[in-house]
Amino acid sequence: MDDIAVRMTGISKSFNGVRVLEGVDLELRRGEVHALAGGNGAGKSTLMKILRGVHQPDEGTIEIDGQAAHLTSVQDAMGRGIAMIFQEFSVVPTLSVAQNVFLARERRGALGLLDDNASVERTRALFGEMGVTVDPHRRLEDLSTAFWQLTEIAKARSQDARVLIMDEPTASLAKDETDHLFELIRSLAGQGIAIVYISHRMEEIFGVADRVTVLRDGRLVATTAVGDLSAEELVEQIVGRRMENALAWTPREVKRDEVLLLEVRDLTVKPRLHGVSFDLHRGEILGFAGLMGSGRTETVRALFGIDPVQAGTIKVRGREVSIHNSRDAIAASISLVPEDRRLQGLVLEHSVRNNLLLPLLDRFSRAGWLDDRKGDRIAAKLVSDLDVKVASVDRPVQLLSGGNQQKVVLAKWLGTEPDMILMDEPTAGVDIGTKVEIVGMIRALADAGKGVILISSEFPELLAVCDRILVFRDGTIDQSLLRNDIADEDALHLAVQGFGRTAAHA
Amino acid sequence: MPDADRSQGGALAAIRGLEWRNYIIYIGFAATFLFFAVTLRDSGFLNPSNLVNIVNQTATISVIAVGMTFVIASAEIDLSVGAVAGLASVTTAMAISHFGLIPGIVTGLATGAAVGALNGVLVTVVRIPSFLVTLGMLGIAHGTAQWITKSAPQPILDDTYNKIFGSGSLGPIPSLIVWTFVLVSIGVVVLNKTSFGRKVLATGGNRVAAEFSGISTKKIKFAVLLACGVTAALAGMLYAGRLSSGRYQWGTGDELSAIAAVILGGTSLAGGRGSVIGALVGSLMIGLINNGLILAGLEASQQEVIRGVIIIAAVALGRRK
Numbered sequence: 118m119d120d121i122a123v124r125m126t127g128i129s130k131s132f133n134g135v136r137v138l139e140g141v142d143l144e145l146r147r148g149e150v151h152a153l154a155g156g157n158g159a160g161k162s163t164l165m166k167i168l169r170g171v172h173q174p175d176e177g178t179i180e181i182d183g184q185a186a187h188l189t190s191v192q193d194a195m196g197r198g199i200a201m202i203f204q205e206f207s208v209v210p211t212l213s214v215a216q217n218v219f220l221a222r223e224r225r226g227a228l229g230l231l232d233d234n235a236s237v238e239r240t241r242a243l244f245g246e247m248g249v250t251v252d253p254h255r256r257l258e259d260l261s262t263a264f265w266q267l268t269e270i271a272k273a274r275s276q277d278a279r280v281l282i283m284d285e286p287t288a289s290l291a292k293d294e295t296d297h298l299f300e301l302i303r304s305l306a307g308q309g310i311a312i313v314y315i316s317h318r319m320e321e322i323f324g325v326a327d328r329v330t331v332l333r334d335g336r337l338v339a340t341t342a343v344g345d346l347s348a349e350e351l352v353e354q355i356v357g358r359r360m361e362n363a364l365a366w367t368p369r370e371v372k373r374d375e376v377l378l379l380e381v382r383d384l385t386v387k388p389r390l391h392g393v394s395f396d397l398h399r400g401e402i403l404g405f406a407g408l409m410g411s412g413r414t415e416t417v418r419a420l421f422g423i424d425p426v427q428a429g430t431i432k433v434r435g436r437e438v439s440i441h442n443s444r445d446a447i448a449a450s451i452s453l454v455p456e457d458r459r460l461q462g463l464v465l466e467h468s469v470r471n472n473l474l475l476p477l478l479d480r481f482s483r484a485g486w487l488d489d490r491k492g493d494r495i496a497a498k499l500v501s502d503l504d505v506k507v508a509s510v511d512r513p514v515q516l517l518s519g520g521n522q523q524k525v526v527l528a529k530w531l532g533t534e535p536d537m538i539l540m541d542e543p544t545a546g547v548d549i550g551t552k553v554e555i556v557g558m559i560r561a562l563a564d565a566g567k568g569v570i571l572i573s574s575e576f577p578e579l580l581a582v583c584d585r586i587l588v589f590r591d592g593t594i595d596q597s598l599l600r601n602d603i604a605d606e607d608a609l610h611l612a613v614q615g616f617g618r619t620a621a622h623a
Numbered sequence: 624m625p626d627a628d629r630s631q632g633g634a635l636a637a638i639r640g641l642e643w644r645n646y647i648i649y650i651g652f653a654a655t656f657l658f659f660a661v662t663l664r665d666s667g668f669l670n671p672s673n674l675v676n677i678v679n680q681t682a683t684i685s686v687i688a689v690g691m692t693f694v695i696a697s698a699e700i701d702l703s704v705g706a707v708a709g710l711a712s713v714t715t716a717m718a719i720s721h722f723g724l725i726p727g728i729v730t731g732l733a734t735g736a737a738v739g740a741l742n743g744v745l746v747t748v749v750r751i752p753s754f755l756v757t758l759g760m761l762g763i764a765h766g767t768a769q770w771i772t773k774s775a776p777q778p779i780l781d782d783t784y785n786k787i788f789g790s791g792s793l794g795p796i797p798s799l800i801v802w803t804f805v806l807v808s809i810g811v812v813v814l815n816k817t818s819f820g821r822k823v824l825a826t827g828g829n830r831v832a833a834e835f836s837g838i839s840t841k842k843i844k845f846a847v848l849l850a851c852g853v854t855a856a857l858a859g860m861l862y863a864g865r866l867s868s869g870r871y872q873w874g875t876g877d878e879l880s881a882i883a884a885v886i887l888g889g890t891s892l893a894g895g896r897g898s899v900i901g902a903l904v905g906s907l908m909i910g911l912i913n914n915g916l917i918l919a920g921l922e923a924s925q926q927e928v929i930r931g932v933i934i935i936a937a938v939a940l941g942r943r944k
Contacts (some may be wrong), residue, residue, distance in 0.1 A: 423835070447837045461835045464828035466895055475825055475836040478818035485817045529836070 120147045120544040121183065122280055122311040123199075124166065128177035130163055137163050138179070141337045143330055145280060150302055152314045152326035152343070154355055156520075158549030159332040161315055165282050169201055170194035170315075196597065200278035202269045202286060206388040208257055215240040215253035216262070218272045230511045242349035243271040263294040270301070272310055282313040284545065287321060291409040292614075298416065299325045317546065318575070321346050331355055333451070356549055366600065369402075376434055378568040379451075381420070387447045390416045391592045392429070393441050397568040402559060404579040405572040406613050414456055415592070417539040419454040427433030433537075447476065452535040454526055454543050456572075462526040463514050470510035473529050478551055499528040504554070520551030527558065537568045544578060556582055576606045576613075588612045648887050648901050651937045652908045659915040666870020666918040673914065675797060679865075681800035681910030683708065683858040683874070687881040688888075688902040689810040692856030693847040695885050696814070698827040698894025699746065699753040701851045704881055706764035707738050708859030708874030713768045715860050716869030717778035724781050731860045732853060738764055743845035753848070761878070768871035777869040802861060803869025803903070806854065810899035823847060827894025882932050884909055908937075 123145040130138040138160045145151050155161050166172045168179070171189035179186045181197050188194045202619055205290075208217045215236045216223075224239070240253040249267055257265055266286060287295045288500040306312055306517040314326055322329055323343060328492055331338040331354040373617045379397040384390060390412050397403055405413040418424045420431065431438055433449045440446050446453070454586040455461035463472050472498045474481065483516030496510045505524045506515060514525055523543065530538065540559070544552045559582050561571050573579050579586055580603065596612055603609055659668050667673055687704050694701045711734045719727030738760060745756040779785060791798045814820035825833040826840045834840050855874075863872035886892055887908060888901025912933055916926040 183778070292767075443835060443837045444839060454833065455835055460829070461831050463834050464825050464895065467824065471821065474821075482818040485819055487816055487818055487821065502858070503835055519805075520783070564757075576688075605837050 118446065121145070122147045122181070124180040125164070125168065126178050126180075128164065128167060128174045128179075130167060130172060130175050136335060137228070138167075138174075138335045140571065141335070142340075142342070142419055143337075145313065147279075147304050147309045147311055149327045150306050150312045150325055151318060152317045152322040152329040153223045153332070154316065154322060154329055154351065155332035155338075156355060156550055159355075159548075160335040161332055162284075164332065165201065165284070165313065165315070168194065168280075169199060169282070172199070176493055181568060190356075195276060195278075198277060198279035199282070199559065200273035200276060200280070201282040201284070202266065202273065203284060208265050208268055210258035210265075211256060213254050213256050214251055214260070214268055214271075216274055217257060217268050218253075228295040235326075236437070240271065241273065243274055246274070247271070247304075248297075261294075263291075266290070267296070267301075270305075274305075278310065278605070280313065281310045282315070285317065285387075287316070287318070288546065289409075293319075293408075309438075319351060323352065324349065352549060353574045368601070369584060377432070379415075379420075379432060380430075380432040380435075382432075382433070384416065384419055385427045386415055386419045386424050387427050389592050392417065392580065393592075393594055394429075395587055395594060395597070397570065399568060400563050401564050402563045402569045402571060402583050403585035405570060405585030406576070406579055406586050406609060407595075409574075409612065411589040412594075413589045414518055414541055416419075416589070417453060417541055417572065418568060420539060421451060423453075433557075447533060450536040452476075452530040452533055452538050454538065454540040456545075458526045458543040462529075463522060465515040467514055469500065469505070469507050469510045469514050469517070469525055471512070472514050472525055473499050473532060476529060476533050479555075495532060499532050503528040503531070503558070518548075520547040523547050523551065527555065530563075538562060539569070539570045539572075541572045543571070543574065544575065544576065552578075576609045578607065580606060590615055647937065647940050648904050649907065650891060651887075652894050652904050652911070652941070654914070655911055655933075659911065659918075663915060663918050666916055668915060673918075675800070677910045677914045678803065678907065679797055679799045681906050682803045683861050684884055684909065685803045685856045685906040686806045686861065686875075686901050687855050687877055688884040688906050689806045689899055690851035691822055691828045691881045691885045692810060692888070692897050692902045693814065693901050694753075694851045694881070694891060695882070695890050696827045696894060696897030697823045697844055697847045698830065699844055699848065700755040700757065700882070701742065701753065701848060701855075702878050703738060703742065703760035703764055704851060704855035704858070704877075705874040705877035706761045706768070707735055707852055707855040708862060708877060709734050709767040709871045710738070710764040711856035711859035712863040712873045713772050713777050713869035713871055715863050716779045719779055719781050719784060720777070724784055725751060727781070727784065728860070731856050731863075735852040735854070735856020735859075736849060737852070739849040739855075740845075740853060743848035747845050747850060753844075765766075765871065765875070772869070772871055777867065779863055785864050785867050789867065790859050790865065797879050799861060799865065802857070806857070807899055808904050810902075813896060814899055817847070819843075823897055824897060828892075829895070830919040833863060843944075878911055881906070887934065887937050892943065894924075909934075 121144060125141070125143040128138055128141045141160065141164060143164065153161050157596055163172065167174050170190050170193050173189065179188060182224040186197060209220065213219070218240045219236045224232045224235040226235070237253045244251045244267065247267060251264065257268060269482050276302045290298060302312055316322055326343050328342050329346065329351065334357065370608060377396050378399050382394045384393040390408065393412065393416050405416065409411045410614060415424065420440065422442040422445050431440060433465065438449045439444070440449060448547065459465060474492050475596070478493060479493060481488050500507065500510055503524045505528060506521050514522060517525065527543065544555050547555070556578065559569055559571060571579065571583060584600055586600065586603065586609065587594050588598065595615065598612065687708065691701060691704065711731045714734045715727050715731030724862035742753070742756055742760055745751050746753045759922070787798060789798065793801045814823065820837045822833065822843050825836065825838060826843045830840050858877070859874055861871045884905035885902045887905030888898050890897040890902065909930070912930050913926065916929060
């Protein structure tokens, strides 16, 4: 018996006559962390849905533990030890940790009634194995998202999962939580579990995976041991064309004597933000770096009027403004590309057109009457300006890929022609091609004299475009670094972790 | 790009499916009509007077359904409309007998506006879910109407009022049909052709995204609840005109018929999608079923059962996966 847990061979799949997978092979060894990479629409999720029994392949075979398997349903795949940890967690927040772990598989005692004690004890043990202490009685809604994820993992473990699929598992985790997750992944692999790790983040793939399989346009590009691959080669496999300079920094000229677009003094939002002060110039790209909860997102939310400000002043072009809601912010020519495009950025079931026009309703209407022709013109122009890939603007935005959805959010806000654009993780969860386009767009906006604030957890991205980077820690600005003074990514990492004061200036 | 191609293939199929479902109420209406036309041809179903009668009798539900469409499209609900109709019928009747025609009309509309505004404040400022606010308001409005009239009918002797809001006609068209047409037209235009309508749909589709887009979702929710109170009051005034009196019982249970009409018409109970024309057809279909079952000689109890079955079946067919 070899050490192959799953072997998928020659998998092809079409939807409505469009081929989304063509002759893909994937081999998962016991005890390996196998990264699955590729742009949005490359076929990763369809391949995983086939492995989970959601879809059946048109062609190709699946072997599990050396035996041919025809997976007809999710339950069927689960019975064979295949489990998935979802990006948007599939837990019930109002139930306790233990109730979630044993959801729909509740332990039963005498008389067929639920045996809560058994579930609680088993849950405690499962978390113990993962090196985490948790009270199994606590409701998930009172715990952080890291615990939601651990609950999902515990659930999979309790079902004796031998193949664990993780889709962007670090998307909502802080750095230390990510580190803990990586340790956990390695320990699970050490127990012989095969882990499929889907991620857009290079550093994670290099940090945790043993091998990486790259898909592009529904075809297999290569499966390679991570040690035999450079980051540049991996990007090339994913993108299919070289873009070495796209994420390289090109020094830009910012005229610092120009009018200050934005002056923020002692901004305080309880309990997370204590006295934040900074300036933003015309044509400047200002980066916000920091861990989750350090005050980055809280600052832009306050500037956009989402959360009430307890103290501090905001001046736009030298004049003090009071911003109580998003209307005030838009009137002050500020726009926000929010953190969560599905929850905060888009009305998913509405058309691309209506999403684009949402902040502009009052501009293409007269006395409340919509001028549909003008609206159509505006929408068509925004779609072509940002190169949104969509057959018709009347199509619901939920049918677009993640990258194209994000472009719709960007286009929606550029349509308001703001002087200042705040962007909170604008490239999260988008494919690398779109990422490069967004980076180019940010530069073009600054060149056109707009002030840009960019929040990003991806340091290469911050380093690629920012003229200045503010490092947030514990609700205040810890350091303000000129791009020229930051030696490399490591220096920024150290600064964010709070060690960087001397290193970065050295 | 395979990415775009694939979403296109999936989308075409999805749109075909959606379109079929979007028209289910019209198909259902036509099918029900044909069914009764054939089976009840000897019972006078197709007589013009019977058909006009159907539209007349559903006028109040149709008018309530216009306001309800906006409320449901914004992902709220208003259970107080039936009771508000009853309350407005008695306030109108009492004001007419004390102060005359115009004060009576103003009082009726103001009654709806006041209750609607109160609903709106409780939902947006005090932040109580609309289901609970309007459930409570149902009792308050109904009880008030009974209390101030001591359960007695309030006759309306003003012929002008009874003509305009009830038995009269504009040329050959009965005034109840005129009112239905006017209210539905206003609803269609406001929902589809004004920025307010678009904001209502955005608020219902994703309140957070709408708020992030600069829409005051509180104002929108307040406005739709206010408007719904006014349309409910107008429905009560139509009851009063048709029956020449105000009574606290008028409109009792209409909230359920109106909600059924709106949902039958393709408005999403989760918000974000709405159709005023659909609500009208939904309302007419309920009237059609009532009328057909009466002509068929079914007992009231049997009518209720069949009406329930038809509503569930129609909604099930129109359901999106």
